[in-house]
Amino acid sequence: MYKNWEKVMVTPVFHRAEMAKIVLAGHEIDAVVINKRDSNVHFGNCEVYVPTEHALIAKVILDNEISVR
Numbered sequence: 001m002y003k004n005w006e007k008v009m010v011t012p013v014f015h016r017a018e019m020a021k022i023v024l025a026g027h028e029i030d031a032v033v034i035n036k037r038d039s040n041v042h043f044g045n046c047e048v049y050v051p052t053e054h055a056l057i058a059k060v061i062l063d064n065e066i067s068v069r
Helices: 014-026 052-065
Strands: 005-011 032-035 046-051
Touching: 005 014, 005 052, 014 032, 014 046, 014 052, 046 052
Parallel strands: none
Antiparallel strands: 005 046, 032 046
């Protein structure tokens, strides 16, 4: 992916990844959603990445503010 970015969330549900991005933006953490789902068969996951220096706090925020399962 990007150099110095770390994956903080994986979900098969696109809107959950977008929700996570919005929650992180509310805490002034940049986030990027990478959609790895196959549009033909609807299998795969979406991944949320943040800069490495914010990865630990981003994981804590996501664990406490949204359900990632």
